[in-house]
Amino acid sequence: MSNVFAIIIGAAVLTFLIRYLPLSILHERRLPMLVEKFLSYTPLGVLAALATQSVFWKEGHFYSGLPNFYLLGAIVSVALGVATRKLGIVVIGGIGTVALATFIARLLV
Amino acid sequence: MVVKSNQGGIGDIIEGIRDGLLFIPLYLPIALAYAVLAKIAGLSSLETVLWSAAVFAGMSQLASLNILMLGGGFFEVMITTLLVNLRHGFISLSLAPYSRGLSRKLLPIIGFTIATPSIGQIPARTEKEGSIKAYWLSTQICQYTQFVLFTLLGIWLGRMVPPDWKGVVSFAAPASYIGLTMPLLVSKPKAGLVVALTASVTGLGLCFSMNPGLAVIIAATIGASVGLFIKERDNV
Numbered sequence: 501m502s503n504v505f506a507i508i509i510g511a512a513v514l515t516f517l518i519r520y521l522p523l524s525i526l527h528e529r530r531l532p533m534l535v536e537k538f539l540s541y542t543p544l545g546v547l548a549a550l551a552t553q554s555v556f557w558k559e560g561h562f563y564s565g566l567p568n569f570y571l572l573g574a575i576v577s578v579a580l581g582v583a584t585r586k587l588g589i590v591v592i593g594g595i596g597t598v599a600l601a602t603f604i605a606r607l608l609v
Numbered sequence: 610m611v612v613k614s615n616q617g618g619i620g621d622i623i624e625g626i627r628d629g630l631l632f633i634p635l636y637l638p639i640a641l642a643y644a645v646l647a648k649i650a651g652l653s654s655l656e657t658v659l660w661s662a663a664v665f666a667g668m669s670q671l672a673s674l675n676i677l678m679l680g681g682g683f684f685e686v687m688i689t690t691l692l693v694n695l696r697h698g699f700i701s702l703s704l705a706p707y708s709r710g711l712s713r714k715l716l717p718i719i720g721f722t723i724a725t726p727s728i729g730q731i732p733a734r735t736e737k738e739g740s741i742k743a744y745w746l747s748t749q750i751c752q753y754t755q756f757v758l759f760t761l762l763g764i765w766l767g768r769m770v771p772p773d774w775k776g777v778v779s780f781a782a783p784a785s786y787i788g789l790t791m792p793l794l795v796s797k798p799k800a801g802l803v804v805a806l807t808a809s810v811t812g813l814g815l816c817f818s819m820n821p822g823l824a825v826i827i828a829a830t831i832g833a834s835v836g837l838f839i840k841e842r843d844n845v
Contacts, residue, residue, distance in 0.1 A: 504656045507683055511673065511690045512663035518691070518698040520720030526705035527716060534837065541804045541836040542703045543728040544793045545829030546696060548805035549812025550725070551786040553825065557816050573780050577787040585795065587788035588631050594784030595634060599777045 567605070573598040621743035628744075629751030632726050634781030636755045637762075639667035642775070643674070644763025650674045654764050661760035665722065665753050668822075669693035693822045699829065700728040707731050711742050722749035729789025736796060800839035808832030 531539070555570040556563050577594035584590070640661065647657040652674075660670055672693050673686045681689075701723055708716065727749060734744055794801040812821075812828030819827075 503683060504652060505659075507673070507677075507686050508656065508660045508663055510683060510687055511660070511669070514687060514690050515664050515666055515669065515694050515697070516721055518694050519701050519723045520717060522698050522702035523705050523708055523720050523723075524713075524716050526702065527708050527711075527713060531706070536706060538833050538837060539703045539706060540732070540797075541800065541833035542699065542829050543732055544790055544801055544804045544836075545808035545832035546699065546703075546725075546728055546825055547786045547790045547793075548832070549808040549825045549828040551783040551790075552809035552813050553816060553821050554783040554786075556813050557821060562813075562817070569777075570780060570783065574783060574787060577784045581788055581791040585791045587628070587785065587791075590788030590791070591631065591634055591781060591784045594787070595777065595780050598780040599774075602774075602777050 567601070569598045569601040569605075572601055618740070618743065621740045622747040624739070625744040625747030625749075626751045628730060629748040629755070632752055632785060633755060634778065635726070635785050636667070636752065637759050638775065638778045638781060639671070640756055640759030641763040643667055643670050644760050646671060646674045648764070650678050657764055658757065658760050662757050664690075665724070665756055666690075666694050666697065667756065692820050696725075696822055696825050697723055699826050700725065703728060704731055707735055707741060707745075711745075715742070715746065719745060719749065722753045724749065724752055726752065726785065726789060729786075729793065733789070733792035736792060797836075797841055800836040800841055803839050804832040804836035806832075807835045 551574065555568065555574050573594045576597040577590045580586075580593040581590045643661070644657055647660070647670075652660075661667075664670060669690045672689050676685050676689050701720060704723070704727060708719065711719070727745075730748060731741070731745060735741055790805060794805065808828045808831065811831050812824050815824035815827055
């Protein structure tokens with residue numbers, strides 16, 4: 501694979517432009533109120549959509565299989581998030597739940 | 610309580626690094642998986658770590674390796690990179706209002722190290738006291754450094770996580786996304802909930818007809834648009 505370096509450089513330039521240009525163009529420019537409000541909501545939308553996809557979408561297919569340990573982990577994570585609002589607790593609690601469920605499931609098989 | 614200056618002190622930097630380290634469970638499995646797959650795809654160690662250091666987008670790197678192994682070339686990898694990383698452009702767009710107080714000279718480095726957690730971290734941070742500049746730079750550079758170091762670790766250790774536990778560790782990604790939404794939800798409870806639910810359902814539904822990365826962008830756009838129609842009590 502002699503062209504791997506070309507691919508890496510191409511991907512690097514492309515990714516940098518994707519990340520830098522919106523920041524640079526909108527820097528110091530006041531946006532209309534409605535747009536600012538819209539942009540204050542988009543982070544939530546991105547995070548919620550990503551989380552939902554990783555629970556229900558696996559390898560290009562809707563994951564309807566039960567038991568869905570990720571769903572269980574997500575429910576616990578949301579509950580911990582509401583109760584504590586601490587990122588570390590949410591992450592550790594979520595992974596712990598999925599690990600425990602996986603461990604128990606393997607004992608039963 | 611320490612009084613923080615606008616210029617940002619050591620306290621902000623430490624806070625940024627500390628929050629950045631919270632994402633070890635997010636970066637470690639992606640970097641390890643990428644490094645292992647890169648070896649299978651036939652990349653040299655130098656190429657493997659260079660890709661992480663130059664691009665810093667694990668999901669697009671993994672997808673690109675898949676494309677390469679399927680026989681794709683430069684063009685196919687560029688399209689994949691564009692589609693998977695387009696959400697970073699969206700994140701950058703959403704973060705632009707928070708960058709107003711910062712010097713223009715800092716934007717290239719901030720842009721280069723933008724990652725998904727930033728979209729939760731930076732808005733949540735502005736709800737608190739302290740300098741956004743020092744926090745923003747330190748937390749993103751911390752995450753970038755982790756990613757490159759974990760790629761090296763993956764190259765040498767091969768597999769640290771047993772294959773049948775990889776699914777468990779990977780839950781770090783959705784768990785951290787959920788954790789990051791909380792401060793945003795608390796600041797706008799009613800509209801926030803509507804935005805989150807709309808984006809969740811739309812983002813999943815759109816997966817049936819398009820690339821999931823693109824689905825996230827469209828879902829967030831629809832969710833945020835719907836949110837505009839919801840009136841918060843304490844209209845901010």
